[in-house]
Amino acid sequence: MTAEPATITPAGPGRATLIRHLQHYGVYAAVLALVVFNALFTDHFLDLANLRTQLVQVAPVVIVALGMALVIGTEGVDLSVGSVMALAAAVLPLYLGFGAWPAAAMALLAGVAAGALNGTLVAVVGLQPIVATLALLVAGRGIALVLADGQLKQLRNPQVLGWGTDDVLGVPVVVAVAVVLAGLVGFAVHRTTYGRQLVAIGGNRPAAQLAGLPVRRVLIVTYVLSGLFAALAGVLATARLTASDPSAIGNLIELSAITAVVVGGTPLTGGRVRVLGTVAGALLIQLLRATLIKHDVPDSTAQMAQAVIILVAVYLARERRSR
Amino acid sequence: MSADTTAHVAAAGDTPQLPVSRVAGMERFAVAAQRHGALAVLLLGSAVAAMAFPAFATADNLAGIAIQSSTLMIVAVGMTFVIITGGIDLSVGSVFALGGVLAAWASQWGVLPAVLLPLVVCGGIGLLNGLVIAYAGLAPFIVTLASLLGARGLLLAVTDEGAATYLVPGESALLDLGRGTLFGLGWPVYLAVLLGAGAALLLQRSRYGQAVFAIGGNEEAAALMGLPVARVKVTTYLISGLLAGAAGVLNAARLGSGVTILGVGMELDAIAAVVIGGTLLTGGAGSVGGTFCGVLLLGVIQNVINQIGNLTSSVQSVVSGAFLAVVVVTQTYLSRARRLR
Numbered sequence: 001m002t003a004e005p006a007t008i009t010p011a012g013p014g015r016a017t018l019i020r021h022l023q024h025y026g027v028y029a030a031v032l033a034l035v036v037f038n039a040l041f042t043d044h045f046l047d048l049a050n051l052r053t054q055l056v057q058v059a060p061v062v063i064v065a066l067g068m069a070l071v072i073g074t075e076g077v078d079l080s081v082g083s084v085m086a087l088a089a090a091v092l093p094l095y096l097g098f099g100a101w102p103a104a105a106m107a108l109l110a111g112v113a114a115g116a117l118n119g120t121l122v123a124v125v126g127l128q129p130i131v132a133t134l135a136l137l138v139a140g141r142g143i144a145l146v147l148a149d150g151q152l153k154q155l156r157n158p159q160v161l162g163w164g165t166d167d168v169l170g171v172p173v174v175v176a177v178a179v180v181l182a183g184l185v186g187f188a189v190h191r192t193t194y195g196r197q198l199v200a201i202g203g204n205r206p207a208a209q210l211a212g213l214p215v216r217r218v219l220i221v222t223y224v225l226s227g228l229f230a231a232l233a234g235v236l237a238t239a240r241l242t243a244s245d246p247s248a249i250g251n252l253i254e255l256s257a258i259t260a261v262v263v264g265g266t267p268l269t270g271g272r273v274r275v276l277g278t279v280a281g282a283l284l285i286q287l288l289r290a291t292l293i294k295h296d297v298p299d300s301t302a303q304m305a306q307a308v309i310i311l312v313a314v315y316l317a318r319e320r321r322s323r
Numbered sequence: 324m325s326a327d328t329t330a331h332v333a334a335a336g337d338t339p340q341l342p343v344s345r346v347a348g349m350e351r352f353a354v355a356a357q358r359h360g361a362l363a364v365l366l367l368g369s370a371v372a373a374m375a376f377p378a379f380a381t382a383d384n385l386a387g388i389a390i391q392s393s394t395l396m397i398v399a400v401g402m403t404f405v406i407i408t409g410g411i412d413l414s415v416g417s418v419f420a421l422g423g424v425l426a427a428w429a430s431q432w433g434v435l436p437a438v439l440l441p442l443v444v445c446g447g448i449g450l451l452n453g454l455v456i457a458y459a460g461l462a463p464f465i466v467t468l469a470s471l472l473g474a475r476g477l478l479l480a481v482t483d484e485g486a487a488t489y490l491v492p493g494e495s496a497l498l499d500l501g502r503g504t505l506f507g508l509g510w511p512v513y514l515a516v517l518l519g520a521g522a523a524l525l526l527q528r529s530r531y532g533q534a535v536f537a538i539g540g541n542e543e544a545a546a547l548m549g550l551p552v553a554r555v556k557v558t559t560y561l562i563s564g565l566l567a568g569a570a571g572v573l574n575a576a577r578l579g580s581g582v583t584i585l586g587v588g589m590e591l592d593a594i595a596a597v598v599i600g601g602t603l604l605t606g607g608a609g610s611v612g613g614t615f616c617g618v619l620l621l622g623v624i625q626n627v628i629n630q631i632g633n634l635t636s637s638v639q640s641v642v643s644g645a646f647l648a649v650v651v652v653t654q655t656y657l658s659r660a661r662r663l664r
Contacts, residue, residue, distance in 0.1 A: 302476070
């Protein structure tokens with residue numbers, strides 16, 4: 001072990017290094033700390049049933065947050081994800097007559113269409129992402145409710161219900177999908193041209209344009225992916241619920257997803273996507289909520305704790321830019 | 324609007340290839356459409372509605388639209404200030420709900436506590452937003468997202484986790500404030516107009532208002548010019564919090580109770596109204612009058628959909644959303660025409 005000279009740092013090693021480590025590993029450390037705390041102080045926390053429940057609950061948020069991380073990496077934001085989930089939930093039962101897979105395909109197609117609309121408004125028309133996706137946030141759930149006649153529909157298709165209850169290699173379907181997607185997104189960001197272009201555009205859009213990158217195409221693809229992931233989360237959540245409920249599904253999930261992304265260390269100013277951090281961010285929020293609930297801390301305190309955590313995470317991320 | 328004028332001069336100087344008269348005409352049209360577009364659409368929409376539905380243009384119906392729009396008007400005025408500085412305030416919906424619940428809770432000790440307590444607490448939340456945004460340099464989007472959660476948590480804590488609903492005592496003068504009328508219009512309408520007029524005056528005619536425009540136009544330039552950027556920002560978020568709280572008080576006074584589930588998504592309505600009213604989300608331009616037109620337009624859309632009858636409220640959100648998209652797309656093209664590119 002002669003690696004000691006590597007730790008030489010310029011003046012002021014203490015604070016700067018600490019902050020950098022906090023930024024890089026803070027989320028993971030926090031998740032680990034919560035797991036250890038719960039293992040010691042929460043009854044039945046390490047039971048298989050409880051771990052399954054936690055993972056199944058967090059999986060839709062992870063799926064939505066992955067798309068959100070890509071969008072935020074381009075210096076954008078997608079507020080419409082909750083409404084797109086509702087849209088997918090409303091479309092799914094309409095096409096169940098053709099079978100489970102075609103119905104799911106139509107639901108995903110609705111998500112792609114929604115994403116394409118967002119992407120066009122942002123990339124071609126040049127709207128601010130907040131406004132462009134706000135329009136669909138308002139209208140999307142309305143369309144979903146019109147499609148569904150404002151009613152909750154019970155699902156009886158055994159295959160769809162299976163997506164909510166079955167296991168793949170001992171892991172619930174929705175969790176397996178989230179894990180596979182996280183892997184794919186991580187690969188796309190770090191190992192493909194698309195990912196490099198996305199990060200470049202988020203870092204400096206005019207420069208990316210001048211460098212001849214296909215800015216519009218990358219932006220549209222990114223919003224389409226976000227819509228697709230949201231629709232996927234909508235389908236899986238609907239299967240889990242065993243009913244299509246467009247009025248409630250995905251409500252305020254955009255806030256959870258943005259929180260997960262930001263807590264995971266992806267800056268809102270774009271130019272950087274942290275996929276594993278996003279997954280850890282979602283887990284952190286889920287574990288935090290679960291911990292507070294299991295120790296009978298009221299919901300009011302839980303929400304205020306979440307607010308403080310967002311602020312602290314963003315404050316730490318801010319230091320990086322002014323370094 | 325001094326920032327506006329300089330921008331025009333610079334833009335006109337850069338583009339000698341277009342004939343001057345045509346340039347001026349296009350620009351004048353674009354400016355006028357952007358500034359008065361909401362008013363024009365509001366008048367046009369109301370005229371069409373009045374012709375199509377005989378029940379629309381009755382005094383009762385119009386007074387109903389006015390009173391239903393009054394709370395959103397007050398909230399949207401604060402949002403206008405925030406958006407002109409280039410920021411955004413997502414917490415207003417939660418703060419509005421908190422204000423209403425606090426007013427109903429405090430009304431058992433009289434009218435004065437019922438008005439003051441919500442204003443102090445909601446103003447405090449706005450102040451906190453402003454301080455964190457201005458001095459810690461965090462993005463307004465994320466700070467106010469956090470206070471959206473925080474305010475809702477506080478609301479749950481006050482209402483025994485949402486289980487308790489506080490009623491305003493039947494003899495309380497607070498109810499008169501919410502339900503009383505003058506010349507057929509409810510008191511909240513007059514209050515909203517009064518607050519709006521005061522805000523417009525503050526924005527257009529005061530040093531603070533000019534600083535708000537300057538910061539939204541170019542924050543660095545404003546700081547270099549020696550404007551108190553941080554102080555103006557803090558004041559702006561404070562105003563937004565205060566107005567959201569005041570709207571909550573009025574709503575509680577009108578309903579006679581503090582309803583905990585109100586206000587979810589209200590920030591989006593307020594942003595939509597502000598944007599429809601011609602205020603640019605990029606900051607630096609906008610007006611309170613436009614915001615009023617935007618709020619009324621949303622109210623008219625809702626009313627017309629109610630008049631049609633067999634349509635549900637979900638159709639209303641489809642129409643509002645589509646409308647918002649059309650307005651912002653048009654606005655984007657108009658401001659491009661203005662920049663003559």
